[in-house]
Amino acid sequence: MSPWFTWQSAAVPLLLTCLLSDLGVVQASVCSRWDHSIELDDNGLFQEGDVVIGGLFPIHNLPPGNKYLSSYRLTMPTVQMFFLLSAHLIFSLSSHLPGLSFQGEILRWAHVLVFAVDEINRNPFLLPGVRLGYHILDSCNQHPWSLLAALTLVSGGKLIGKSPVSIIIGDSASTQSIIVARTLGPFGVPLISYQASCACLSDRRAFPNFFRTIPSDVYQARTMARLAQRFGWTWVGAIVADNDYGRLAIQEFEEEIQGTGLCLAFFETLSRGNLERDVKRAVDAVQGSTAQVILVFLWYTDTEALLMEVVRRNVTNRQFLASEAWSTSMDLLQNPALFTVARGILGVAIRSAPINGFEAYLRSLHPSRRPRDALLKELWETEFGCTSTPRSHNPSLVSCSGAETLEVVESSFTDTSQLRVTYNVYLAVYAAAHALHSLLSCPNQDSPTWGMSSTCSPTHKVRPAELLQHMNLVNFTTKLGEVFxxxxxxxxxxxxxxxxxxTPKGLLTLVTIGRVDGSNLLINESGIQWNKELKRPPRSVCSESCPPGTRVANRKGEPVCCFDCVPCAEGEFSNTTGSLICERCPVEFWSNSYRNACIPRELEFLSFDDTMGITLTTVAVFGAVATTAVFVLFAYHRHTPLVRANNSELSFLLLLSLKLCFLCSLVFIGVPSVWACRIRQAAFGVIFVLCLSCLLVKNIVVLAAFRSTRPGAVQLMRRFGPSQQRGSIFLFTSVQVVICAVWLSTSPPLPYNDLGLKGSKVVLECAVGSVAGFSLVLGYIGLLASLCLLLAFLARKLPDNFNEAKLITFSMLIFCAVWVAFVPAYVSSPGKYADAVEIFAILASSFGLLLCIFIPKCFIILLRPERNTKKHMMAK
Structure with missing residues (x-):
C-alpha cells in the first residue's frame, strides 16, 4: 500500500481483508464481477503502469424501485471506516439482485479512457519515459458500489494484486461524486468527473479534490432560463430527480428567473426508490397544469419511465426542455413508442467533439483478442445474441462463430457521430496526464534532493496530495486548438x-440547432422543429401578456406570472406589451382612446366655428344691425317732435354705445390672445359705462325738465345744458377708463391654458388677472345702473306722451336682473362657457335697453305718425 495512505493501522487492513474476502459469495451478481481479478483482462479494464489512473463508470444500471435499495439512504459519518462498512453491507444485500441492464454507450466511455492512455503512452512529448496504467471498475449507478469501487481503487487492491491509483476519473452522477469526493477528500485524492454537474461540487472548501470536465449546472440552469425568456415562456413546469443533481439544478433555475417574469407552474421530484408512484404524480401535475413547457432534470432511465406514462395518457401537446443528462440519449431517441411526445424536444447537451482514430479502435475490438475481458464478452452477447465463452451467465445463448465483428454494427457502443460524455472522459484523461507531467517534471533530476520536493516526484513516489496541487494548475491546448x-x-x-x-422514415434524430459559449447564446430558430408540427414556439403563459394600453395587475395570492390586464386611466398610457405601470402623459398631451399613445390635447375655446359661437355671433351682429337701423331711422326723422323731445344728441350717443356693446361681445369669441384678453374686458367696461352714462344724463334731463316750475329749476336747466351733459357723460366714462387703466397696468387679464378642467382638452381662456380690478369694473357699472334705476323710478309718473322714464325703468330692471344673475353664473361656468355667459349678459342687457327704450318710439315713427306731432307730444 502506498505510504501516503493513512489507513495503515493493523485494524484497517484486517477489516478490509475480511470484507473483500467475504465477497466471494456474491459472484452471481453482475456488479460483483469487477472485484475479482480472474474476471479482468490485463489489456482491457486493467493495465499496470508506472502511474495508474482509476476509472468509475456505471456500465450496468440497477433498475429503479428495487425494494432493497428503496429504504436505503447513504449518510456521511465523520469516521471514514463507516463508509466502507456501509458499502459492504449494502453490497452484500444487493449482490443477488436480478435485472441489471448492460449499457453499451457507457462501456464506450470506459474504452475512451483506455484509448486516451494508449495515445498518451505513444506520445514522446507528454510524460516521456512514463507508462500510464488504468484500473476501471463498474459503479453500477448506485451509491454503495461507487463508494466501494473508489475505496478499492485507492487502497490498491493489494489482496487482489493491483496497484493503488493516484487519481480517479468518475463517477458519472453528482450524488455518487459527492460521496466519493467527501470520502477521499481528507487524503487529497483528485477526482475528475465527466458528468457530475451539480453546482454544489464547485465549493472548494467542501470538495477541494474535485474537478470536472462538464460545466456546472449553474450554467445549464441559466441557459434553460434564457431559452424560456427567448421564446416567451413565462409559465414553466419542472420535474427533477430527487437528489443533488435535480434539486440544486432547479434551485439555480429559480434564482436565475427571479425578477424576469418567469414562474414555476409546478415542481415535482422523482425518486428511484418510488419511481412508479412519483411518475404518476408528476404526470398528474402535467395534465392538471396550463403550462405547455416542462423542464426535466432527470437521468435518462427515469425520463423514459416519465415519457412512457405521458404516452400512455396521450398527453401530446407539451414541449419538454431536456437537461444534458438525457438530451442526447440514443435509447430514448430510438424508442418508437416515444415518438408522439418526444418530437420537438429542445435540450441542453454536452458539447460534441471528434476524437481521431477512436471509431477505428472501437470497431477493432474482439473477444478473441481480449479473452479475459468480461465486459467485452457481455457486449458481444448483447449485440450478436451469442456467447463467446462456454461459461456464459445466460445458458440460452448459442456459441459465437467467431466471425462476428463490430465493423458493420451500428449501435450505441460504436456510434461516434456525436461524442459528448466520451469527449469529457477523453479530456479528463489528458488533464490528469498534464498534471502528472507537471508533477514529474523536475529541473534537475540528478540532484540528491530530487523526489523530495513538493513540486516534483519520481514515478514510484507520486503522492495524490501533490498531484492535486498540480491539477489546479492544468493549462494546455487540446488537439482541436482549444485552451483547456x-x-x-x-x-x-x-x-x-x-x-x-x-425524419421521413418516422424516426427521431438529434439535430444541433445552437451553441452556448459562456454568456453567448447562439441559436438557429428557423431550424427548430416543434412538437405537433407547430411553425412557431408554443405558448406557455399563465396569463397572456397585457397589450399596450393596459397594465399588469397581480392577482392576490398567485404567482406574478398570473395577472389581470387593467386599462390605463385617462391621461395615462402604456406603449409596450406587458407593461407593469401606466405612465402619465406630458402636460400638453393626453392619452388616446386606446391608451397606447399620447396625442396633443384638443384646444377648447369659444370659437366662431362651433354652434355656440355661431349663435352668439349671429345674435350680436343682429343686435348691431338692429341698432344701426334704429340709428338711421332716428337720423332720418331727427326733425320730428318725438326725436327732438327725447334729446336727440343723447339718443344718438346711446345708440352708438349700444352698437359698440353688441360689437364688443365679438371680442370674446376666438382664440384668446394677450391683446384680446386685455381689450375685451376693458372695452366691455368702458362701453357699458358710456351707455349707462347716457341713460343717467337722460334721466337727469327729464327730471329737470318736468320740475322747471319749481324755484331754481330754470337756473338748473341753464347750467345743465348740452355742454354739461356731454361733460357729465365724459366724466362718468373717465372714471371707468381710469379703473381699467390701473387694472391693465398692474395685473391685466392674460391667456391661460386650463389643463385640469377637461383631461383630454386644453381650455384656452382669459384669466381675469386681478379679481379686485374686475370687481371694480363690474361694481362701477352696477353703481351707474342703480342710479339710473333710481332716477327712472322717481320719474315714472311723468306724462306718458313725453316721458321715457318708464321705459328706462323697465330696461334698468332687465339690466340689473341680467347682471345680478351674471356673477354666480360666470363664477360657476367652466372654460368657454364663462365667456358665453358674459357674452349672453352683454347681449341680453343691450337688447333690453334697445327694445325697452327705442322700439316703442320706432313704433310711433313708423306705424303711428299721427302721434309724432308737437300737439300730441304737448297733450296731457
Whole structure:
C-alpha cells in the first residue's frame, strides 16, 4: 500500500481483508464481477503502469424501485471506516439482485479512457519515459458500489494484486461524486468527473479534490432560463430527480428567473426508490397544469419511465426542455413508442467533439483478442445474441462463430457521430496526464534532493496530495486548438443546443440547432422543429401578456406570472406589451382612446366655428344691425317732435354705445390672445359705462325738465345744458377708463391654458388677472345702473306722451336682473362657457335697453305718425 495512505493501522487492513474476502459469495451478481481479478483482462479494464489512473463508470444500471435499495439512504459519518462498512453491507444485500441492464454507450466511455492512455503512452512529448496504467471498475449507478469501487481503487487492491491509483476519473452522477469526493477528500485524492454537474461540487472548501470536465449546472440552469425568456415562456413546469443533481439544478433555475417574469407552474421530484408512484404524480401535475413547457432534470432511465406514462395518457401537446443528462440519449431517441411526445424536444447537451482514430479502435475490438475481458464478452452477447465463452451467465445463448465483428454494427457502443460524455472522459484523461507531467517534471533530476520536493516526484513516489496541487494548475491546448484549464473545480461553460426532429422514415434524430459559449447564446430558430408540427414556439403563459394600453395587475395570492390586464386611466398610457405601470402623459398631451399613445390635447375655446359661437355671433351682429337701423331711422326723422323731445344728441350717443356693446361681445369669441384678453374686458367696461352714462344724463334731463316750475329749476336747466351733459357723460366714462387703466397696468387679464378642467382638452381662456380690478369694473357699472334705476323710478309718473322714464325703468330692471344673475353664473361656468355667459349678459342687457327704450318710439315713427306731432307730444 502506498505510504501516503493513512489507513495503515493493523485494524484497517484486517477489516478490509475480511470484507473483500467475504465477497466471494456474491459472484452471481453482475456488479460483483469487477472485484475479482480472474474476471479482468490485463489489456482491457486493467493495465499496470508506472502511474495508474482509476476509472468509475456505471456500465450496468440497477433498475429503479428495487425494494432493497428503496429504504436505503447513504449518510456521511465523520469516521471514514463507516463508509466502507456501509458499502459492504449494502453490497452484500444487493449482490443477488436480478435485472441489471448492460449499457453499451457507457462501456464506450470506459474504452475512451483506455484509448486516451494508449495515445498518451505513444506520445514522446507528454510524460516521456512514463507508462500510464488504468484500473476501471463498474459503479453500477448506485451509491454503495461507487463508494466501494473508489475505496478499492485507492487502497490498491493489494489482496487482489493491483496497484493503488493516484487519481480517479468518475463517477458519472453528482450524488455518487459527492460521496466519493467527501470520502477521499481528507487524503487529497483528485477526482475528475465527466458528468457530475451539480453546482454544489464547485465549493472548494467542501470538495477541494474535485474537478470536472462538464460545466456546472449553474450554467445549464441559466441557459434553460434564457431559452424560456427567448421564446416567451413565462409559465414553466419542472420535474427533477430527487437528489443533488435535480434539486440544486432547479434551485439555480429559480434564482436565475427571479425578477424576469418567469414562474414555476409546478415542481415535482422523482425518486428511484418510488419511481412508479412519483411518475404518476408528476404526470398528474402535467395534465392538471396550463403550462405547455416542462423542464426535466432527470437521468435518462427515469425520463423514459416519465415519457412512457405521458404516452400512455396521450398527453401530446407539451414541449419538454431536456437537461444534458438525457438530451442526447440514443435509447430514448430510438424508442418508437416515444415518438408522439418526444418530437420537438429542445435540450441542453454536452458539447460534441471528434476524437481521431477512436471509431477505428472501437470497431477493432474482439473477444478473441481480449479473452479475459468480461465486459467485452457481455457486449458481444448483447449485440450478436451469442456467447463467446462456454461459461456464459445466460445458458440460452448459442456459441459465437467467431466471425462476428463490430465493423458493420451500428449501435450505441460504436456510434461516434456525436461524442459528448466520451469527449469529457477523453479530456479528463489528458488533464490528469498534464498534471502528472507537471508533477514529474523536475529541473534537475540528478540532484540528491530530487523526489523530495513538493513540486516534483519520481514515478514510484507520486503522492495524490501533490498531484492535486498540480491539477489546479492544468493549462494546455487540446488537439482541436482549444485552451483547456480549470477555474476551481469547473471549466468554462460550453454547450450544444439540440432538437429532436422527425425524419421521413418516422424516426427521431438529434439535430444541433445552437451553441452556448459562456454568456453567448447562439441559436438557429428557423431550424427548430416543434412538437405537433407547430411553425412557431408554443405558448406557455399563465396569463397572456397585457397589450399596450393596459397594465399588469397581480392577482392576490398567485404567482406574478398570473395577472389581470387593467386599462390605463385617462391621461395615462402604456406603449409596450406587458407593461407593469401606466405612465402619465406630458402636460400638453393626453392619452388616446386606446391608451397606447399620447396625442396633443384638443384646444377648447369659444370659437366662431362651433354652434355656440355661431349663435352668439349671429345674435350680436343682429343686435348691431338692429341698432344701426334704429340709428338711421332716428337720423332720418331727427326733425320730428318725438326725436327732438327725447334729446336727440343723447339718443344718438346711446345708440352708438349700444352698437359698440353688441360689437364688443365679438371680442370674446376666438382664440384668446394677450391683446384680446386685455381689450375685451376693458372695452366691455368702458362701453357699458358710456351707455349707462347716457341713460343717467337722460334721466337727469327729464327730471329737470318736468320740475322747471319749481324755484331754481330754470337756473338748473341753464347750467345743465348740452355742454354739461356731454361733460357729465365724459366724466362718468373717465372714471371707468381710469379703473381699467390701473387694472391693465398692474395685473391685466392674460391667456391661460386650463389643463385640469377637461383631461383630454386644453381650455384656452382669459384669466381675469386681478379679481379686485374686475370687481371694480363690474361694481362701477352696477353703481351707474342703480342710479339710473333710481332716477327712472322717481320719474315714472311723468306724462306718458313725453316721458321715457318708464321705459328706462323697465330696461334698468332687465339690466340689473341680467347682471345680478351674471356673477354666480360666470363664477360657476367652466372654460368657454364663462365667456358665453358674459357674452349672453352683454347681449341680453343691450337688447333690453334697445327694445325697452327705442322700439316703442320706432313704433310711433313708423306705424303711428299721427302721434309724432308737437300737439300730441304737448297733450296731457
Amino acid at each position: 484549464y480549470f477555474t476551481g473545480a469547473d471549466i468554462p461553460a460550453v454547450y450544444d443546443l439540440v432538437n429532436w426532429q422527425a
